Amino acid sequence: MGYDVAVYLNGVTKKFLGPSGSPGGGVVAVDDVTLKIRDGEFYSLLGPSGCGKTTTLRMIAGFEYPTTGEISIHGTLMGLTPPYQRNTNMVFQNYALFPHMTIARNVAFGMEMKKVSKAEVRRRVAEALEMVRLPGYGPRKPNQLSGGQQQRVALARALVNRPEVLLLDEPLGALDLKLRKEMQIELKTLQREVGITFVYVTHDQEEALTMSDRIAVMHRGKVLQEGSPTGIYERPNCRFVADFIGETNFLDGVVQEQEGERVTVLVGGRLPVLVESEQSLEPGRQVTVAVRPEKVWLRPQEAKAADHNSLRCQVEQVVYVGNDTRFHVRISDEVSMVVRQQNVISTSDPLGYQADQDAPAYAVWRSDAGRLLLD
Amino acid sequence: MTEDTTTKGKQGVLDTIRRRPGLQTLLLIFPSLFWLVVFFVLPLLIVLVYSFLKRGPYGQIVWEFNLNNYARFLDPLYLKVFLRSFKIAGLTTLFCFLFGYPMAYWIATRSRRWRNTLLLLLMIPFWTNFLVRTYAWILILRDTGLINSALLSLGIINEPLPLFGTDLAITIGLVYGWFPDMVLPCYAAIERLDFSLVEAAQDLYANEFRSFLRVIFPLTLPGVIAGSILVFIPSLGAYVTPDLLGGAKTVMIGNVIQSQFLSVRDYPFGSAFSFVLMAIMLLATLLYFRVGARTA
Numbered sequence: 001m002g003y004d005v006a007v008y009l010n011g012v013t014k015k016f017l018g019p020s021g022s023p024g025g026g027v028v029a030v031d032d033v034t035l036k037i038r039d040g041e042f043y044s045l046l047g048p049s050g051c052g053k054t055t056t057l058r059m060i061a062g063f064e065y066p067t068t069g070e071i072s073i074h075g076t077l078m079g080l081t082p083p084y085q086r087n088t089n090m091v092f093q094n095y096a097l098f099p100h101m102t103i104a105r106n107v108a109f110g111m112e113m114k115k116v117s118k119a120e121v122r123r124r125v126a127e128a129l130e131m132v133r134l135p136g137y138g139p140r141k142p143n144q145l146s147g148g149q150q151q152r153v154a155l156a157r158a159l160v161n162r163p164e165v166l167l168l169d170e171p172l173g174a175l176d177l178k179l180r181k182e183m184q185i186e187l188k189t190l191q192r193e194v195g196i197t198f199v200y201v202t203h204d205q206e207e208a209l210t211m212s213d214r215i216a217v218m219h220r221g222k223v224l225q226e227g228s229p230t231g232i233y234e235r236p237n238c239r240f241v242a243d244f245i246g247e248t249n250f251l252d253g254v255v256q257e258q259e260g261e262r263v264t265v266l267v268g269g270r271l272p273v274l275v276e277s278e279q280s281l282e283p284g285r286q287v288t289v290a291v292r293p294e295k296v297w298l299r300p301q302e303a304k305a306a307d308h309n310s311l312r313c314q315v316e317q318v319v320y321v322g323n324d325t326r327f328h329v330r331i332s333d334e335v336s337m338v339v340r341q342q343n344v345i346s347t348s349d350p351l352g353y354q355a356d357q358d359a360p361a362y363a364v365w366r367s368d369a370g371r372l373l374l375d
Numbered sequence: 376m377t378e379d380t381t382t383k384g385k386q387g388v389l390d391t392i393r394r395r396p397g398l399q400t401l402l403l404i405f406p407s408l409f410w411l412v413v414f415f416v417l418p419l420l421i422v423l424v425y426s427f428l429k430r431g432p433y434g435q436i437v438w439e440f441n442l443n444n445y446a447r448f449l450d451p452l453y454l455k456v457f458l459r460s461f462k463i464a465g466l467t468t469l470f471c472f473l474f475g476y477p478m479a480y481w482i483a484t485r486s487r488r489w490r491n492t493l494l495l496l497l498m499i500p501f502w503t504n505f506l507v508r509t510y511a512w513i514l515i516l517r518d519t520g521l522i523n524s525a526l527l528s529l530g531i532i533n534e535p536l537p538l539f540g541t542d543l544a545i546t547i548g549l550v551y552g553w554f555p556d557m558v559l560p561c562y563a564a565i566e567r568l569d570f571s572l573v574e575a576a577q578d579l580y581a582n583e584f585r586s587f588l589r590v591i592f593p594l595t596l597p598g599v600i601a602g603s604i605l606v607f608i609p610s611l612g613a614y615v616t617p618d619l620l621g622g623a624k625t626v627m628i629g630n631v632i633q634s635q636f637l638s639v640r641d642y643p644f645g646s647a648f649s650f651v652l653m654a655i656m657l658l659a660t661l662l663y664f665r666v667g668a669r670t671a
Contacts, residue, residue: 088578098576
């Protein structure tokens with residue numbers, strides 16, 4: 001395989017009983033999930049709240065047990081192994097630092113439970129606090145630290161035990177935007193340094209794209225797509241993923257014809273749109289073409305190249321958002337799109353053509369910039 | 376016109392009050408202050424003064440300052456009463472904790488819907504009059520009572536167990552009487568506990584027992600201490616329970632105080648006894664606040 005599997009989920013399903021305790025009114029939180037998380041990778045479980053990502057993480061940690069299916073960590077089946085016998089450590093969403101203990105005691109907790117010698121505990125606590133850039137904070141109490149500092153202590157408390165897998169449950173959720181961005185980079189750097197497998201749960205797609213080696217997008221208990229950040233963003237395999245990650249224009253239509261990998265889709269009943277797909281599709285099939293707003297250009301003239309789409313449109317609204325300008329354009333009565341252009345070139349430059357409101361223009365994009373979705 | 380002036384007058388009074396925050400405070404605390412001074416501070420002062428006076432031959436108060444009443448505590452008879460009271464109150468607190476904490480934990484970890492029902496069920500027996508409930512224990516514990524007759528008829532024992540009139544009987548009565556006072560503060564503390572901390576402990580290799588010892592118990596300790604104070608103090612000064620279940624012997628501080636005031640008519644000594652009891656309770660409470668402040 002070329003890599004070792006750190007965490008293997010094989011057909012894992014988790015059902016929670018209903019409020020009355022009857023299985024009938026229960027909820028399927030995780031539905032037949034199979035994942036192979038590679039040793040040493042930064043793996044994210046991404047999805048909206050209630051998609052089952054936290055339950056999946058809690059099952060790896062041992063706080064919940066699968067209803068069916070198996071979880072193994074480095075080849076060892078976990079079964080009903082309790083959390084305190086698993087070589088995983090968790091960074092909790094609210095940090096869960098012990099409020100009655102000092103920072104040093106918090107960090108030392110896991111090692112004390114494992115009966116590590118006092119001298120080594122002291123040395124490793126100091127090292128761990130150094131690593132998260134909080135040296136000398138040992139004697140303080142958690143409530144004397146800021147949110148970001150507490151977050152780093154939680155990280156130190158988990159990493160100091162040198163776990164096989166570090167589990168992180170939306171650890172940056174409570175921080176403000178700026179600190180969150182800093183911590184994202186810091187976490188990623190730290191993960192590369194220590195080389196420990198990170199399993200990271202988040203609902204923030206940008207966070208997942210920034211840090212992860214691979215991402216699994218979850219929805220309603222199922223993994224919809226698994227892949228690298230580029231793969232997930234550039235080649236979403238379904239409408240949900242395309243919609244959840246970033247921003248997308250959806251053009252619904254039917255397949256008109258296919259020549260090799262080039263498919264012509266009739267959008268809104270009359271607009272032919274070119275898109276590429278490896279699947280063979282019968283004409284007449286309902287499909288959706290997904291195009292990212294930043295991959296579309298507005299042009300004063302029609303693009304002549306054969307592999308370009310060029311749709312005549314009316315600019316309805318121009319929204320300036322600093323680094324970008326967003327154009328809301330109408331192609332027909334039923335079809336509209338959002339086009340986003342970076343404000344890199346001055347508007348007087350012919351390449352930096354910026355359409356005026358209510359002006360007719362052409363929305364242009366390459367056929368391989370679109371993505372053909374079947375649902 | 377008269378209506379106008381009265382509204383103006385009312386307005387004037389309100390304005391005066393609004394302009395003077397000191398007056399506002401005084402008005403707000405006056406009712407409770409009045410109550411405390413007249414019915415608590417003044418009687419307490421009388422008791423304090425009495426404790427330094429002497430008993431006359433017919434039980435009257437002789438105005439002669441002395442410390443003899445306090446010196447009498449060195450009498451082994453009274454020291455024994457103190458020790459016994461402490462033992463009974465201490466055991467009562469211990470048993471209340473041993474039975475009450477698990478119960479509080481169990482209730483606090485039920486679903487929100489169940490918790491209030493369970494707390495209500497805990498309280499229902501205590502709607503019955505305290506005396507009636509204590510008398511019920513006589514019927515259970517005496518030689519011809521429920522326990523003894525059951526054990527005798529089953530042939531497990533040949534003679535009735537000496538339950539009634541013992542320290543054990545008093546302890547049972549007190550545990551029963553003050554049980555909710557232990558459960559409720561423990562429940563409040565456990566209910567507030569952030570259970571993700573327990574998960575964190577288990578994630579950091581602490582098994583169930585160690586996570587209880589290192590995380591759950593220390594974090595709910597303020598509730599345990601509050602409950603202990605609420606049980607220990609009334610148990611130490613208990614009067615009705617030892618009087619009924621102790622078999623008409625003077626066994627606890629409460630009984631001594633009662634007999635000094637009502638039978639012996641030695642008000643000064645009774646007052647001194649009351650004050651020593653209060654001093655002990657004050658000490659216990661201060662200790663609670665110190666420990667409480669440390670854990671918080």
